[in-house]
Structure formats: C-alpha cells, structure tokens
Amino acid sequence: MSDKKYDAIIIGxxxxxxxxxIYLARAMLKTLLIESxxxxxxxxxxxxxxxxxxxxxxxKGFELIDNxxxxxESFELTITEGFVEKIIQIDDEKRKWSxxxxxxxxxxxxxVIAATGAKARNLGVPGExxxxxxxxxxxxxxxxxxxxxxxxxxxxxxxxxxxxxxxxTRYASKVSIVHRRDRLRAEKILQQQAFKNGKIDFIWxxxxxxxxxxxxxxxxxxxxxxxxxxTDFKCNGIFIxxxxxxxxxxxxxxxxxxxxxxxxxxxxxxxxxxxxxxxxDLRANTYRQIATAVGDGVTAALSCEKYISGIRGTEYx
Ligand code: NAP
Numbered sequence: 001m002s003d004k005k006y007d008a009i010i011i012g013x014x015x016x017x018x019x020x021x022i023y024l025a026r027a028m029l030k031t032l033l034i035e036s037x038x039x040x041x042x043x044x045x046x047x048x049x050x051x052x053x054x055x056x057x058x059x060k061g062f063e064l065i066d067n068x069x070x071x072x073e074s075f076e077l078t079i080t081e082g083f084v085e086k087i088i089q090i091d092d093e094k095r096k097w098s099x100x101x102x103x104x105x106x107x108x109x110x111x112v113i114a115a116t117g118a119k120a121r122n123l124g125v126p127g128e129x130x131x132x133x134x135x136x137x138x139x140x141x142x143x144x145x146x147x148x149x150x151x152x153x154x155x156x157x158x159x160x161x162x163x164x165x166x167x168x169t170r171y172a173s174k175v176s177i178v179h180r181r182d183r184l185r186a187e188k189i190l191q192q193q194a195f196k197n198g199k200i201d202f203i204w205x206x207x208x209x210x211x212x213x214x215x216x217x218x219x220x221x222x223x224x225x226x227x228x229x230x231t232d233f234k235c236n237g238i239f240i241x242x243x244x245x246x247x248x249x250x251x252x253x254x255x256x257x258x259x260x261x262x263x264x265x266x267x268x269x270x271x272x273x274x275x276x277x278x279x280x281d282l283r284a285n286t287y288r289q290i291a292t293a294v295g296d297g298v299t300a301a302l303s304c305e306k307y308i309s310g311i312r313g314t315e316y317x
Contacts, residue, residue: 005108006032008304009099011084011250012115014041015290016280018068019297020113020304025075027305032107033072034099036083039247041065042117042281043290045139047167052290061141064290080105084250087112087276095275095311110275111307113300114251114263117281118244118288123155127211128240135217135237140164143237147172150236153220154178155208161241162186162194168239169199176235178203180225203233211238246282258284269300275311277304 008024010017013035024031035041043049046061055064073079082101090096090108099107120138122128128136137143144167152172154165157179163186165175177194182204184191194200203222209230210221217237223230246261255271255278256264262284269277279296281288286296309315 006030008111009109010113014117016293016297017115019294020301021072021077023301025077033079034082038083111304112276114278115280116247118246121243123240137239140167144171147237149173152237153235154239156241157184159186162190175200180207268303
C-alpha cells in the first residue's frame with residue numbers, strides 16, 4: 001500500500017472526527033484524518049465549555065480540541081491538512097473511494113467517515129454582506145475584543161446566541177439580544193445567566209431587517225413581528241447566531257441528505273452508501289452537542305471497523 005492509500009479516511013477535525021480517529025487508530029486500521037484550516041471546528045471558536053461530562057469547571061474550546069488531538073496522536077493517527085472538495089467512487093475497484101482536496105491531493109480509502117460539522121448561517125438581510133468584517137460578525141471569540149466599550153447587538157435565541165452574548169459582555173458596554181420570539185430557545189442555565197447580567201437587554205418579538213453604516217455598522221432596522229413596526233437601533237456591531245448549515249457540499253452527490261443538506265444516517269452512523277459513515281453536527285435530526293458528536297464519532301468508528309472486517313472476511317463473530 002502506498003502512503004496515500006488508507007483503510008479509512010476521516011474528514012473533519014472536530015470532536016466527532018477525532019473521536020473516530022482515536023478508535024480507528026486503536027483498532028490498528030490505517031487511518032488518515034483530514035482537517036481543514038479554512039473551516040475551523042466550531043469548538044475552536046467556543047470560549048468556555050462547562051457541559052462536557054468528565055471535565056468539571058470550565059475548559060476552553062481550543063484546549064479540548066488540543067486534548068482530542070494529542071490523544072489521537074498518541075495512538076499514531078495520521079493527520080493532514082486539506083479542504084476536501086470531492087469524493088468519487090473508483091470504478092474498477094467498487095469498494096474504494098478517492099478523496100480529492102482543493103490543492104488536488106488525492107487519497108484512496110476503503111471507507112470514509114464524514115465529520116465536517118456545520119457553519120454559521122447568514123441572516124440574509126441588506127447590508128450583511130457589505131458590512132461583514134466591518135461590524136458584522138459570526139464569531140464573538142474572533143471579533144469580540146474589537147468592541148471594547150461599544151454597543152453590540154446579538155441576533156438569535158438559541159444556545160449559541162446566549163453563550164456568545166455572555167462572552168461579549170467582557171468587552172462591550174451593552175449587548176442587546178434581538179430575538180424573534182418572546183422567550184429563548186437556549187438551555188435554562190444560559191438563560192438564567194443572561195437574565196441576571198446587567199449588560200444584557202432583550203428586544204423581544206423582533207427581527208433585524210437591515211444593517212446600515214458607511215464603513216462600519218452604525219444602525220440596524222428592527223422590526224417588531226407582532227406590530228410590524230420598524231425602528232432604528234444604533235449599534236457598533238452585530239453578531240449573528242441564527243443556526244447553522246451543514247458543511248456537506250462534497251457529500252451531496254454521494255450520500256442521501258435532507259433538503260437542507262444534513263446527512264441522513266441510521267443510529268449506527270451508516271449513510272445510505274455502504275462504507276460511508278457520517279458523525280457529528282452534519283447529521284440530520286441530531287442534538288448538536290460536543291458530547292453527542294463524540295458519541296457519533298465513536299459509533300461511526302465501530303461501524304467502520306465492522307464494515308472493513310466484513311469485506312475482508314476477518315470479522316470476529
Ligand atoms: P439553534 O438552536 O438552531 O438556534 C437558532 C436561533 O436563531 C433560534 O433562536 C432561532 O429562532 C433563531 N433564528 C433562526 N433563523 C432566524 C432568522 N432568520 N432571524 C432571526 N432569528 C432566527 O442554533 P444554535 O443556537 O447555533 O445551536 C445549534 C445547536 O448547537 C443546538 O443543538 C444547540 O443546542 C447546540 N449548542 C449547544 C451549546 C451548549 O451546549 N452550550 C452551545 C452552542 C450550541 P427560534 O427559536 O424562533 O427558532
């Protein structure tokens with residue numbers, strides 16, 4: 001086997017990918033994990049994590065990822081950088097897959113675990129694209145420090161919006177959360193922290209209809225969904241956390257997804273194509289937590305190991 005041929009290739013360097021990698025490396029399968037520096041794991045962009053079981057207190061997202069990586073490397077998992085663009089089934093060897101990256105590196109594998117997660121969704125309003133990086137942001141950890149003593153708006157009512165709003169209070173003088181309902185979707189403990197934080201206030205039943213400013217964000221148009229009234233709201237930045245879209249473009253022609261591109265699997269992380277597994281946030285109908293991604297990664301690795309031993313006739317029955 002040449003260096004570029006593997007038993008299994010894991011695409012994605014987040015909790016699901018590394019968990020799969022730890023298990024496959026320990027199963028002594030020749031495994032490559034391809035991680036992208038273009039699309040970072042959401043965990044890298046997360047500040048304090050308090051709900052990962054087994055880690056009392058707080059751990060930073062990048063520290064947790066580093067721990068996953070160190071553990072995987074201790075079992076000699078091969079890791080490389082690359083942005084996967086395409087996966088093609090090799091015609092003359094039906095059970096092999098060719099994985100091609102943006103810089104045209106090509107890897108061959110008998111099985112693939114897709115674990116590329118999801119990325120922040122856009123709001124899709126006027127001014128959003130034009131003022132991106134000029135006050136419009138999707139990452140408080142990356143950009144929060146630019147808003148020291150300034151007024152910012154956070155859009156969304158889920159876990160991400162509230163967690164990021166709390167983080168932004170370290171820098172901003174005021175954080176106004178604009179949410180389209182009159183209550184939050186976020187977990188109760190985060191809600192409680194936000195409600196008692198003196199720097200956070202809420203603009204309920206409202207959406208952001210436009211983002212305005214010359215070179216930087218200066219104003220947003222806020223629409224009350226009940227009264228339909230539109231008002232101007234002055235701010236220096238707007239952080240958008242209205243959910244995610246899956247990073248599955250390279251998989252859309254290969255496996256079954258739902259209408260929004262989330263990959264459909266069974267409970268063993270099998271996709272509709274034998275030998276291709278999916279784990280973590282890119283799956284349809286899943287709770288998108290670090291711990292569930294880890295569970296998915298482990299499940300996918302065990303299914304993958306079973307699949308490979310099955311096609312080789314080495315299964316332990
Ligand atoms: P989410 O749970 O899908 O929440 C998205 C929020 O944005 C919702 O409040 C939604 O409103 C709102 N929204 C969606 N489209 C909108 C639009 N066009 N205009 C205005 N508001 C809009 O997304 P998330 O908070 O990013 O969380 C994603 C997953 O990651 C969840 O499963 C979450 O539990 C998990 N997560 C967990 C943690 C943690 O454990 N601490 C941290 C981060 C994320 P509605 O409520 O009206 O639908």
